[in-house]
Amino acid sequence: MRLTWRIFRGPARLDRLAIQLGLAFAIAMVTVGMVGFSLADNWVSSRIDTSLRYHTAKYLSEAGHGPGEDARLQAKILEWQHRKVLSERTYVLFDRTSKRIAGRLDITPPPPGFSDLRFTGGGHNYQIGRGLATRLPSGSLFVVVQHSEAAMSLHALLPIVVLIISLAALILGLSATLLFAHLTAKRLSETQNTAAAIAAGDLSRRIPTDRLDGMFAVQAESLNRMLDHMEELVRAQQLFSSNLAHDLRTPLTRLRSLLEKASREGQSTFPSLMERADRECASIISIFDALLRLAEIETGRHPTAMSAVSLRPLIEDIADTMEPVISDHGGTLRVRRLDDVSITGDPDLINQLLINLLENVATHTPPGTSATLSLEHDGGSAVIVVRDDGPGLAVGDFARVTQPFERGSAVSSGGGSGLGLAIANAIARFHRGSLDLTDATPGLVVQVRIPANDSAHHSDAAEQSAL
Numbered sequence: 001m002r003l004t005w006r007i008f009r010g011p012a013r014l015d016r017l018a019i020q021l022g023l024a025f026a027i028a029m030v031t032v033g034m035v036g037f038s039l040a041d042n043w044v045s046s047r048i049d050t051s052l053r054y055h056t057a058k059y060l061s062e063a064g065h066g067p068g069e070d071a072r073l074q075a076k077i078l079e080w081q082h083r084k085v086l087s088e089r090t091y092v093l094f095d096r097t098s099k100r101i102a103g104r105l106d107i108t109p110p111p112p113g114f115s116d117l118r119f120t121g122g123g124h125n126y127q128i129g130r131g132l133a134t135r136l137p138s139g140s141l142f143v144v145v146q147h148s149e150a151a152m153s154l155h156a157l158l159p160i161v162v163l164i165i166s167l168a169a170l171i172l173g174l175s176a177t178l179l180f181a182h183l184t185a186k187r188l189s190e191t192q193n194t195a196a197a198i199a200a201g202d203l204s205r206r207i208p209t210d211r212l213d214g215m216f217a218v219q220a221e222s223l224n225r226m227l228d229h230m231e232e233l234v235r236a237q238q239l240f241s242s243n244l245a246h247d248l249r250t251p252l253t254r255l256r257s258l259l260e261k262a263s264r265e266g267q268s269t270f271p272s273l274m275e276r277a278d279r280e281c282a283s284i285i286s287i288f289d290a291l292l293r294l295a296e297i298e299t300g301r302h303p304t305a306m307s308a309v310s311l312r313p314l315i316e317d318i319a320d321t322m323e324p325v326i327s328d329h330g331g332t333l334r335v336r337r338l339d340d341v342s343i344t345g346d347p348d349l350i351n352q353l354l355i356n357l358l359e360n361v362a363t364h365t366p367p368g369t370s371a372t373l374s375l376e377h378d379g380g381s382a383v384i385v386v387r388d389d390g391p392g393l394a395v396g397d398f399a400r401v402t403q404p405f406e407r408g409s410a411v412s413s414g415g416g417s418g419l420g421l422a423i424a425n426a427i428a429r430f431h432r433g434s435l436d437l438t439d440a441t442p443g444l445v446v447q448v449r450i451p452a453n454d455s456a457h458h459s460d461a462a463e464q465s466a467l
Contacts, residue, residue, distance in 0.1 A: 025173025096139030243405030
């Protein structure tokens with residue numbers, strides 16, 4: 001009783017659910033009972049009709065046809081009455097004027113065929129029997145009536161049976177539902193406790209799965225995976241905010257120093273200070289522009305113009321543009337193998353990706369570092385590779401440096417915005433591709449893989465076959 005009371009008074013308010021399921025179970029059981037009763041009733045009625053047809057045919061056959069048929073039937077009925085004082089079956093013969101001339105059952109002549117007859121069996125209570133009336137050639141009506149105790153008992157039992165089935169089904173349904181609700185509430189309590197702990201700030205809390213099984217275990221594991229992902233996102237967001245504040249603090253501090261210096265010094269230094277302040281403002285604005293661009297790409301809100309892009313001429317143009325930048329850094333940029341590969345993409349975004357990768361070489365490597373650029377068609381993908389011979393990155397930094405404001409452990413925090421690789425990674429994912437870093441020993445290899453257009457590949461293959 002205490003368990004039942006706790007379930008009804010619990011926060012889940014399972015009382016309505018238990019009553020609904022119990023009633024549904026009771027209705028289902030009553031329906032099954034009524035269907036079963038109908039089948040039994042039809043079976044009994046069918047057996048009675050068969051018996052009536054048999055005895056009607058037997059009597060008429062024994063009485064014979066032709067003149068004197070009525071007299072022979074009358075005599076046979078009288079003879080049967082002398083032999084059978086008590087019987088469920090009786091015979092009645094009416095003449096053509098509907099006057100009863102044989103049989104002791106006082107009934108109204110029924111219409112030919114099967115019919116239900118209502119009569120008194122010698123007492124004051126009415127009884128119901130089944131009758132088969134046959135019109136004879138003489139115009140007389142021969143009726144065989146059978147009173148079935150089984151059918152009467154079956155009809156009498158119907159209300160009681162339905163009531164018993166309903167009560168039993170209701171009790172069983174409520175009991176089963178209460179038990180199911182208790183077991184469900186017990187299993188869900190761990191989920192509720194975990195949700196409450198997470199809402200209170202404990203992001204490390206997970207749903208215990210050692211006491212769960214079946215769909216509850218599957219659901220708990222699914223929720224735990226979602227919580228792992230959410231915790232990772234929250235921590236990434238916290239790290240992102242921390243890195244953003246750190247990266248903006250330096251140029252903002254320099255800008256404030258310049259403004260303070262301008263207010264202290266005379267007009268002679270004002271133009272140069274304003275120029276330096278403008279550069280600091282441009283640096284801050286470029287960080288925000290990069291953040292907005294990254295957010296647009298990652299959320300799919302970037303106004304893109306997707307089209308078939310032939311990568312070979314695009315990479316050649318980028319190489320011409322970035323070669324002087326690498327040269328100013330003391331290095332060289334060489335173009336290696338360039339396959340004819342076409343992708344479906346945004347040319348501006350692909351340009352941005354390549355510029356970011358090559359600017360990283362010029363920004364985050366020692367002077368004199370050289371780079372190579374290549375494009376290959378590999379397994380249905382366009383593979384762009386930027387390789388440099390600089391100091392490279394620690395293997396443990398590969399995954400981290402593709403996140404916003406993350407830099408290699410050996411790189412000074414003052415070099416670049418820390419968003420170049422993050423944007424390049426976002427652009428690769430935007431094109432359903434990937435960006436991977438590997439150690440070139442020495443140096444770093446950045447490999448961008450983007451799905452190639454099949455038509456381009458087939459065209460290349462056809463051209464190669466023709467050659």
